[in-house]
Amino acid sequence: MRPVIRIAIDKIFTVVAGASVVCLCLVLAGLLGPMLWRGGSAVVFKGTVEFRKMQLMLFGRGDEEKIAAESKQAEISRAKIYSTIEKLKGGVDSEALIDKARQIYRQFGNDLRQTDKPAEEVAELRLVTKQIRDRLESAFASSNTAEVNESLAYILSFKDDQRFKNTTAAGLIGLAEQYSKDVHGINLAERQKYYQELRQVEEILIELLGPAPGSATPALMMNRFGATRWDLAQKLFNRLFWYEEWVKQGPEQPLVRRLTPRSQRFAGTEIEGLFIYIQQSLPEMLKPRPTFYWQYFIDDSTPGHYFGGVGPEILGTLLLTLLAMLFVVPFGVISAAYLVECASDNLAIRIIRMSINTLAGVPSIVFGLFGLAFFVLFFLPMFGAPSKGCILAASLTLAVLTLPVMIRASEEAIRAVPQTYKEASLALGASRFRTFVKVTLPAALPGILTGIILSLSRVAGETAPVLFTGAVALGPLPKSIFDPTRTLSYGSYDMAVGDKLAAMVPHNQFGMVVTLVLLILCLNTAAIIIRSRVFRKLAGH
Amino acid sequence: MTEMRLLQSARGEHGRTVKQKRIEPIMKENMRENIQQNGQTAQCACPIISSNDFSFYYGTTMGVKNITMNINPCSVTAIIGPSGCGKSTFIRSINRMNDLIPGVRTEGKLVVDGQNIYDKRVNLVNLRQQVGMVFQKPNPFPKSIFDNVAYGPRLQGITNRTALDEIIGKSLKASALWEEMKDNLKKSALALSGGQQQRLCIARALATRPRVLLMDEPCSALDPLATGKIEDLISQLKDNYTIVIVTHNMQQAARVSEMTAFFCLGELIEYDVTSKIFENPFNKKTEDYITGRFG
Secondary structure (H helix, E strand, O other), X not given: OOHHHHHHHHHHHHHHHHHHHHHHHHHHHHHHHHHHHHHHOOOEEEEOHHHHHHHHHHHOOOOHHHHHHHHHHHHXXXXXXXXXXXXXXXXXXXXXXXXXXXXXXXXXXXXHHHOOOOHHHHHHXXXXXXXXXXXXXXXXXXXXXXXXXXXXXXXXXXXXXXXXXXXXXXXXXXXXXXHHHHOOOOOHHHHHHHHHHHHHHHHHHHHHHOOOOOXXXXXXXXXXXOOOEHHHHHHHHHHHHEEEEEEEOOOOXXXXXXXXXXXXXXXXXXXXXXXXXXXXHHHHHHOOEEEXXXXXXXXXXXXXXXXXXOHHHHHHHHHHHHHHHHHHHHHHHHHHHHHHHHOOOOHHHHHHHHHHHHHHOOOHHHHHHHHHHHXXXXXXXXXOOOOOOOHHHHHXXXXXXXXXXXXXXXXXXXXXXXXXXXXXXHHOOOOHHHHHHHHHHHHHHHHHHHHHHHHHHHHHHOXXXXXXXXXXXXXXXXXXXXXXXXXXXXXXXXXXXXOHHXXXXXXXXXXXXXXXXXXXXXXXXXXXXXXXXXXXXXXOO | OHHHHHHHHHHHXXXXXXXHHHHHHHHHHHHHXXXXXXXXXXXXXXXXXXXXXXXXXXXXXXXXXXXXXEEOOOOEEEEEOOOOOOHHHHHHHHOOHHHHOOOEEEEEXXXXXXXXXXXXXXXXXXXXXXXXXXXXXXXXXXXXXXXXHHHHHHHOOOOOHHHHHHHHHHHHHHOOOHHHHOOOOOOEHHHOOHHHHHHHHHHHHHOOOOOEEEEEOOOOOXXXXXXXXXXXXXXXXXXXXXXXXXXXXXXXXXHHOOEEEEEEOOEEEEEEEHHHHHHOOOOHHHHHHHHOOOO
């Protein structure tokens, strides 16, 4: 071959190799970049006043007075929303109005029983009030304007009746008066529709701004605070602003999503203008501010990960990983030592070797079921522990899962120790055990550490083996190794298959995944540093 | 020489049997006289290594066949011969290093220090402490110089720091490393040059206070300067140790040894005083090999 061609081929090879490395880096960046970006938004984001309230109430962080002043300011701009809604509700919420009328009537009946008025008068009053109540109810429920007006006129005719002055029954007349004002300008035929849509609006408002002032603390933790993050607030606002419906375009055609401004559906009412107001004053109502929420890595979370961080998940993952390593490293190294140093090449050993190789390729879900059948249902009860998923069972399952990896890596490492080391030690009168412990093992340590790194990464990220053996999505922190724990891998799996709620907080899912990657990176870096130190010590620099 | 004496006294201190201590000086003088006066094979009255019709098999393949030779205490015996002639097999049989290979088998007797070492009751640990070995390639452990030399004594249960220091000092002095190494005993042995590493291996072997030192081509991986140093070392050590050396370098055999054995195809062809082997060999094969006609 001519030298020119040889040089050219060399250069082409260099270029191709370099390009492939660059491609690999780009792919990696393309994969990790968006994930890091989205996961990072769990820590760095625009926090709203609701976020600061949540931090104060759940974790006791922040300046109480400052936050109180801030939420007071926010409430001033929010007040308009609630008053407008309240007004419309007065006209359309017939159920609530009927309830109110019945309550007043009952109260009035009780009052009557305790008065000293003559029996006939009481009976008559009762009859009249009953009539008023019935007419009021029909007015509330009716969608016929004429009928409503007639009923209201009838009731209002009792306005100056002396018998009802200063009694509870006056409340009924008051209701009628209020209603006649509220109902003005409302298309009564549409009342039911308005009522339902108003309920929707209120639900979204609870998610966006938190519970309405004056209402009782909601039982659901996620309803206690509004949108804690600005991106979530905008998402919720879009849901508030746009009415979503699925319309049929024709027979045999797929449904099509159509968005219409919600204000259109409230056309003609005072609420119509409310949506524009919310859009304009949303920043004032929520006061978003850039927030660095590093406590994400230590905080506990509310059920469903709506608020809070991934502290228990990190703890659980670390616990499981380190415990599994504690089981797998001694077993793996001893097994490898036996296979290399002691085992002769017979059929039994060959079968064992083949089994180990096969085990390395078994899908992890199989190990999960094995863990359930063996550790949870058989092993734990044998020692009197409760037969439920727990850290011990999960870490043992993970240890079994990664044992082949560990054995193979250790075996290679031990085999790679030069025979001359062993010979030298034996020639000095050392026993085989002593030779292994003092010479072979230290020399094989870098290779064994490589095995540990490989197993560590695998163990920390596995979901399927812990699915049945000790991982939970929610629950208290584990108190002992006989309690189940949350883990990052299972947590992100659970959020991926979880309900709509999880879809509202995607930053959590990405946050968990990125945390897992970072955690493995940290553990690996630690192991690699140890390995390089051992290596340097062995090489004598 | 003062160092040698120190070493000898140290060996006494550390529990050598009285018998050995008594025998050594006597043998040394007797043997020397024998060799020098008679100029003959010098079958000394009490050889330290005595091989009697010894054969060694790797499975069915024969390693060495019917070897009968006696090696005198405190001498240097060189074993020469073409590749694959069983030199290494024989020397490795003397401390049973061949036991590592599965399926080996022996016949005949190989007596070291009055005991047949292929007897079932032999304690391998004791045997290997008595019979040290230096390998073809320097093979220090990836530890510090100190730890390398201290490995043997520690195996014997010596953990006292002063005692260890003493032994290590003596071993390093005996292997002519002390002056170079005394200031950096903590340095990794792998950072040393090849020649230094090999001398360290000798020091390490000496630290267990053996009676016999087996050297399996100790200089084949070294340059001439380092080889020269090792040879000097051997000639110093022979006052106190019985040395058996396998070598391909016939000049080296002629320089360092008193007795030379010539092996060929697993058999001992000729065993005699070195000068006789090289100047006036009895066997034709020996002559061919030495003059380079063998091939």
